[in-house]
Amino acid sequence: MHNIETKWLEDFIALAQSQSFSRAAQLRHVTQPAFSRRIKVLEQAVGVQLVDRDAQPVRLTESGLQFLPVARKVLSQLQGGIKQLSQAGAYLPRINFCAAHALSFTLMPELVQWIRRQEPGFMARTEAANVDVGLSALRKGECDFLLAFHDPQSWVKLDANLFPSCQLGWTRLMPVCKATRHGKPIYQLGVDQDVPYLAYTAEAMLGQAVRERLRSQVGRLSLKKVYETAMAQGLKEMVLAGEGVAWLPELTIKHELESGQIVLCGTEQWVAPLSICLYRAASIEKPMVEKVWQLICQRYQ
Incomplete structure (x- = not known):
């Protein structure tokens, strides 16, 4: 259908x-x-x-x-x-989360389930969005929390007094491609010429992180952009189809890496560390938001 x-x-x-x-x-x-x-x-x-x-x-x-x-x-x-x-x-206080697309279906469900086990007296709502949209919603008070990747080299610097954050973990942004039946990458960064490049759109935060990684390294790569999208999931599907190389968050391809469908296709110099942070607006004064924030901070800090 x-x-x-x-x-x-x-x-x-x-x-x-x-x-x-x-x-x-x-x-x-x-x-x-x-x-x-x-x-x-x-x-x-x-x-x-x-x-x-x-x-x-x-x-x-x-x-x-x-x-x-x-x-x-x-x-x-x-x-x-x-x-x-x-x-x-209507009888339960609602907490509005905004999450990066790649985190909305990986870490976000687990986080909400854990919070509800500690404090069941609220209804959660999650909206997946690009980080710039989520940041705008946070500033306008349209969401209570923003769950996003954080790359110190490329992301917008937020005033910690206005937008306090809690680091929930780490992942890696990895250049990957489909594997051959022998478990080898079908493309090799730094070796092959005109490697088909599956890119993020310009406004995507992960795209900014990839561009910073490429600029910060001395070695030059021969890449030929053949596709772009704002969503890591879309790039993952193209990688699985053998259409090229993409930088994907490790937590979104854990199963595919373990099964050998997807493999790293470059050296560690092309891997970018990413922290995963939860942000809130200090100006929002909701008792349930404050209670949830304290629970999260106690767990992760």
């Missing part, structure tokens, strides 16, 4: 009601080309044509008429479920 975004369903319902791509796009606050693309993607996801574009005004096909009540029911049930959850959670 293809993933279907709720905004596509809302687009489809708006189009059914307005019978006009331009009017529906206005109602959905997007450009008409973008709106048309989203309707097309929805049709591809469900596998049938939902809209008769040749008709004036635009009308739904037979399949579209059958799908319309389904779309309305799905959105209604989803909205109702969210409302029930919100009401159920």
Whole structure:
């Protein structure tokens, strides 16, 4: 089954009601080309044509008429479920975490589980985001804690009085690639020419750490960028497919390293240490946030 975004369903319902791509796009606050693309993607996801574009005004096909009540029911049930959850959670104080993508599915679940065993009287919410987005949310008071990698050479320096931090551990940012059946790297940094490079986007914190590592070392590497994304998980999938070399946090590829699917493809000079830190805004005064902060500091310091 293809993933279907709720905004596509809302687009489809708006189009059914307005019978006009331009009017529906206005109602959905997007450009008409973008709106048309989203309707097309929805049709591809469900596998049938939902809209008769040749008709004036635009009308739904037979399949579209059958799908319309389904779309309305799905959105209604989803909205109702969210409302029930919100009401159920209203009796517990909520703590909002923001976490780097790579940490949101590795360390974050373990951390929340441990906190709840010590202090079950709260509801936790985690949002995965790039570190710059998380930092902005922390400064604006939109999240209570930010879990992020910290590279002393490249990351933004925060005022410790305004944004105290607690170091939760360490990992390494490693240049890795797919292994041959004999356990050898299919690419070798410093030896091969034009090694296909799977990179982070410019705004990604891990990308900044990699660039600093490359600049700080004397040796020159022959890299040819062939792909980029902000997410380590996306680079990991490309590495597993044998598409090139990427610098990945060791904690995100532990299983693949142990199984021999992925191997280090360069010397230790290209490995960058990364600390894992939890940040909070000192200006936020919430009793539960303070209690959780004290629990974490006692455990890790």
